[in-house]
Amino acid sequence: MTVAGSQVGGEVVAAQEPPQAEEEAPRAALKRKDNRAWWLVLPVVVSVAFTAVIPLMTVVNFSVQDVFSPVDRVFVGLEWFRTISRDPEVRAALVRTLLFSLQVLLLEIPLGVALAVVMPRRGVWVSVALVLVALPLLIPWNVVGTIWQIFARGDIGLGGWTVNNVLGINFNYTLDSTDAWITVLVMDVWHWTPLVALLAYAGLRSIPEPYFQAAQIDGASAWATFRHIQLPRLRGVLTIAVLLRFMDSFMIYTEPFVVTGGGPGNATSFLSILLSKIAVGQFDVGPAAAFSLLYFLIVQVFCYVFFTVLTRSGR
Amino acid sequence: MTKRLPWARTVFWLYVATLMLPLLWMFGMSIRPNEDILGSFSLVPQRVTFANYATFFTDSAWYSSYLNSIIYTSLNAVMSLVVALPAAYAFSRFRFAGDKHLFFWLLTNRMAPPAVFLLPFFQIYQSVGLFDTHLGVAIAHMLFNVPLAVWILEGFMSGIPREIDETAAIDGYSLPRFFVRIFLPMIRSAIGVTLFFCFMFSWVELLIARTITSVDAKPIAATMTRTVSAAGVDWGLLATAGVLTIVPGAIVIWFVRNYIAKGFALGRV
Numbered sequence: 001m002t003v004a005g006s007q008v009g010g011e012v013v014a015a016q017e018p019p020q021a022e023e024e025a026p027r028a029a030l031k032r033k034d035n036r037a038w039w040l041v042l043p044v045v046v047s048v049a050f051t052a053v054i055p056l057m058t059v060v061n062f063s064v065q066d067v068f069s070p071v072d073r074v075f076v077g078l079e080w081f082r083t084i085s086r087d088p089e090v091r092a093a094l095v096r097t098l099l100f101s102l103q104v105l106l107l108e109i110p111l112g113v114a115l116a117v118v119m120p121r122r123g124v125w126v127s128v129a130l131v132l133v134a135l136p137l138l139i140p141w142n143v144v145g146t147i148w149q150i151f152a153r154g155d156i157g158l159g160g161w162t163v164n165n166v167l168g169i170n171f172n173y174t175l176d177s178t179d180a181w182i183t184v185l186v187m188d189v190w191h192w193t194p195l196v197a198l199l200a201y202a203g204l205r206s207i208p209e210p211y212f213q214a215a216q217i218d219g220a221s222a223w224a225t226f227r228h229i230q231l232p233r234l235r236g237v238l239t240i241a242v243l244l245r246f247m248d249s250f251m252i253y254t255e256p257f258v259v260t261g262g263g264p265g266n267a268t269s270f271l272s273i274l275l276s277k278i279a280v281g282q283f284d285v286g287p288a289a290a291f292s293l294l295y296f297l298i299v300q301v302f303c304y305v306f307f308t309v310l311t312r313s314g315r
Numbered sequence: 316m317t318k319r320l321p322w323a324r325t326v327f328w329l330y331v332a333t334l335m336l337p338l339l340w341m342f343g344m345s346i347r348p349n350e351d352i353l354g355s356f357s358l359v360p361q362r363v364t365f366a367n368y369a370t371f372f373t374d375s376a377w378y379s380s381y382l383n384s385i386i387y388t389s390l391n392a393v394m395s396l397v398v399a400l401p402a403a404y405a406f407s408r409f410r411f412a413g414d415k416h417l418f419f420w421l422l423t424n425r426m427a428p429p430a431v432f433l434l435p436f437f438q439i440y441q442s443v444g445l446f447d448t449h450l451g452v453a454i455a456h457m458l459f460n461v462p463l464a465v466w467i468l469e470g471f472m473s474g475i476p477r478e479i480d481e482t483a484a485i486d487g488y489s490l491p492r493f494f495v496r497i498f499l500p501m502i503r504s505a506i507g508v509t510l511f512f513c514f515m516f517s518w519v520e521l522l523i524a525r526t527i528t529s530v531d532a533k534p535i536a537a538t539m540t541r542t543v544s545a546a547g548v549d550w551g552l553l554a555t556a557g558v559l560t561i562v563p564g565a566i567v568i569w570f571v572r573n574y575i576a577k578g579f580a581l582g583r584v
Contacts, residue, residue: 031477033410040405041417043398044461051458052424055435062434115330118323127572131565132331134575135338138564140519142536143557150344150554151337156352158340190337198575251428254521272430276522279434292431299426 062289080290090291092266093274094298097250100185100270104249105242107189112196112241113234117226119201133194145258148187152259173260177267184256184268188249196241203237204230239310243303250299271295338561345554352550367555377556380538383449384518385563387532390453392513395460396506403468404494408477418469421462429522432458440527447529455527456517463516464509471505504574511571518564535560 063081066074084090120129136144152173154160163171173183207230215225253272256262262269262277269277275295279288344352345367347360355361371377405411406418436455437446445451479501483493499506521536528534539556543549568575 031408031410035411037405037409037411037414040401040409044402044421044465045417047394047398047454047457047461048421048424051455051461052427052432055432055439056427058435058438059431115327118327118330120324120327129327129331130572130575131568132335134568135561135565136334138515138518138561138568140521140536140560142521142539143560146539146553146557147337147341150550151340156344156356156550158336158358161356190334194334247426251430253428253430272428275428275430276433279430285434288434292428295428296426296431299428300423303426 059289059292062285063293065286067285076286080286081294084287084291084294089266089274090271093269093271096266096268097252097270100188100252101246101249103185104188104192105245107185108193108196108245109238109241111189112193113200113231113238115193115197116200116204117230119197121205130198133197136191136194139191141254142258144187144191145255148183148190148255149259152183152187175264177264180260180264180267183259187255187259188252191255192245192248196245199237199241200234203234207233235310239307242310243306246306247299247303250302341554341557344550345558347551349549349551367551368559370552371555371559376541377535377538380533381535381559383528383532384524384535384560387449387452387456387524387534388514388517388563390449391456391460391517392510394453395457395464395513396509398457399461399464399468399509400499401494403465403472404498406465406469407472408480418465421465425459425462425466427458429459429520432523433526436523436527446527447531447533449532451527452524452532452534453517455523456520458523459520460513460516464513467509467512468502468505471502471508475501507571508574511567511575514567515564 064075064077066076066079068074115133119133120126139147148159151157151159152171154164154172160171160173163169171179173179211229212225215229220228251272252270253276256268256270257273260268262273272295275288275291278284278291343360346363346365348362348364348366351357351361371381406414432455440446440451440455445454475498479497480493483497488497521534524534525537528537535556539553
């Protein structure tokens with residue numbers, strides 16, 4: 001049973017792997033069946049109902065109406081859904097966002113795992129290393145945007161200045177689409193690789209010492225140790241890393257909005273930027289609501305597919 | 316970890332240095348006068364000034380919005396924790412009608428793009444009188460923090476053997492008394508980690524916080540847009556505000572540093 005914790009020095013240290021399907025059954029059997037537990041989850045249900053369900057119902061309501069004014073509205077059925085799903089701008093933004101998420105995953109997952117492998121595990125520097133690595137995660141997202149807005153500028157930013165004057169490459173993220181894309185991508189890698197690294201680090205720390213001793217006795221190389229001992233044990237945490245990074249990069253708004261505002265042109269106009277432009281900028285409530293629901297649906301479908309594929313593979 | 320690559324240490328600290336570079340650059344800008352920022356490019360500030368920091372702490376628009384952010388963030392962390400604790404216990408200890416569906420449904424809220432909720436939040440919070448209040452923002456941020464808190468706490472609680480509950484019941488402890496006197500002290504680190512994650516996600520969020528506030532509960536992040544005026548961007552002040560928004564996070568993370576890796580794993584986050 002992987003879920004059973006072992007008591008080590010008073011701290012409860014549970015095994016790493018997520019509950020496997022075949023082990024789920026006996027574990028569930030140990031749980032007492034008691035419908036009174038609903039009273040315990042009631043506060044959560046109420047709070048989420050207020051923050052999520054009611055607003056979502058409002059969105060559904062908007063999505064099937066053409067709102068001229070609060071008193072003058074017409075039921076239009078699925079018209080807005082048709083409009084939005086055929087809109088070339090929305091489709092372009094979808095492709096752009098998917099491409100961005102894909103690049104984010106391809107860069108951040110390997111980089112994060114590599115970072116976790118080289119991170120110190122013992123000694124006085126562990127605390128300092130953890131705090132420094134985690135620091136970007138605690139910076140407000142618009143400040144992350146501000147940091148890179150400054151850093152990547154050719155005139156006043158160290159990064160942009162270095163690329164322009166030391167490497168001699170003409171780099172200007174406010175004018176050039178490719179430069180803007182690269183800036184946003186590098187910013188995201190800077191911002192979120194620490195999350196993957198911390199997850200992978202936690203996974204690596206949970207591997208029992210005897211595994212490594214056995215590998216050493218067998219004369220395994222560092223790579224073989226990584227490939228056959230560390231990587232398989234990371235599947236659980238990496239599943240979470242992939243899911244979280246996909247979700248958040250697919251919903252990214254604040255950082256690119258601060259740096260590029262979606263431009264130049266539409267170069268970095270991701271789905272959420274386009275959505276808030278339609279909703280708040282143009283105040284097209286109906287299409288924005290339909291857009292919102294489709295957006296939410298896409299995120300959920302992708303997460304479900306990812307989750308299913310990742311937890312089934314390797315069995 | 317017995318086997319260490321020889322160059323691991325070097326690679327790691329090189330990465331950390333790269334990570335810190337944009338942050339240090341922003342700090343460097345916050346202590347330069349604006350003429351120097353725009354006038355000439357230099358790696359190290361030519362003249363050091365703390366005028367921007369003085370402006371920040373004397374202008375009430377700046378420091379009050381800084382306080383606003385701290386207030387609603389703390390409020391949200393506590394509220395999310397209180398709501399999530401019994402629910403996480405229920406999920407880790409009992410089977411009940413619809414438990415799996417409910418758990419998954421909670422998680423889907425973590426997947427909702429905040430942009431989706433802008434319009435309804437604006438209308439609903441205005442109609443119930445929560446618009447532009449600290450409580451309003453704290454409640455709105457429960458949208459993503461409550462599911463997260465339940466998720467982390469449930470992971471921690473499932474690591475604690477159920478026999479402890481049963482033994483306590485045999486010893487005559489009622490459920491509430493057992494929960495407060497025995498169970499909560501056992502999951503101290505989980506509570507710390509949960510508070511940390513709630514604080515973190517509420518602190519970094521801007522889109523929702525900005526939409527449902529105007530003056531009284533305006534977050535620091537929204538005030539930062541003030542630095543853009545007809546005269547251009549006040550880079551020094553913008554950088555100063557940026558540096559100061561990193562401070563609370565750095566302090567909070569120091570307290571949970573020993574649990575953060577464990578928290579990530581046990582909470583399965």
